[in-house]
Amino acid sequence: MKKMLIACNWKMNLTTSESVALVQSIIEGIKNKKISPDILVCPPFTSIDAVSKVLKGTKIFYGAQNCHFESKGAVTGEISIPMLKELGCRYIIIGHSERRTYFFENDELVNKKARAVLASGLIPIICIGESLREREENRTFDVLKRQIEIGLSRIEPEYCVQIVIAYEPVWAIGTGVSAEPEQIQEAHSYIKKELIRVLGKRASSIIVLYGGSVTDENAQSILELKDVHGGLIGGASLKSDIFLSIIETANLVLA
Ligand code: 13P
Secondary structure (H helix, E strand, O other): OOOOEEEEEOOOOOOHHHHHHHHHHHHHHHOOOOOOOEEEEEOOHHHHHHHHHHHOOOOOEEEEOOOEOOOOOOOOOOOEHHHHHHOOOOEEEEOOHHHHHHOOOOHHHHHHHHHHHHHOOOEEEEEEOOOHHHHHOOOHHHHHHHHHHHHOOOOOHHHHHHOEEEEOOHHHOOOOOOOOHHHHHHHHHHHHHHHHHHHOHHHHHOEEEEEOOOOOOOHHHHHOOOOOOEEEEOHHHOOHHHHHHHHHHHHHHHO
8 A cells, every 4th residue: 555644844833832722623633533644743843842742642743844963062043853852753854945945955964964864763854846947947857866866865775764755846835836746746756766766776665745735625636646655735734624634635545
């Protein structure tokens, strides 16, 4: 059976009390139901501890949206992997396009973070994807190739079981305009081939998520694509009814 991960990236949204209320309604919504996909929430750092307490005893995973690659030190304002690990985080999103754009994170930094996350035993969700301009200039595959080659360099193939990739075309993030299913399948198929080229055949087990304006309305057409193994969901994950309906869709696709 296809493995699937439905992941939420709450970005810089929700105070601690709002985060707790949202996970409580997600838990309520899936209570007594058989849920086939894995579910992951990535709240802001300030909410992780409180959310972890509410999630105790449930099957929902939680993680962080970013980390520093050093385990400690004089780096004001940053959060280290051991800090997140102690809170029970299982996943850490790395190289989101908003971090690449607003905080100038490049592929080399993404690689440092990815390797540090893997070494700590946690799962990096490594985000890649082209900008609108890059797509219009027919450079999508070149960009994905560079992001994979550098972002995943010096990673031992045995880590393949511990890596998640999220394909998030920048032009589809937060715009309400998702990529078309054909564009998504084409990109995912290319990404899978590149992962195998860079990391060897063990990379065929790597989960590749799609992110960018996923909603309850388009979830089915995206999640049923052959090489899509789930979604990384921003805006639509902030409303419990919409998010629950996406989980329902994932359940149907996996049935
Ligand atoms: P939206 O779902 O709001 O487009 O955001 C996608 C995203 O960036 C998830 O990481």
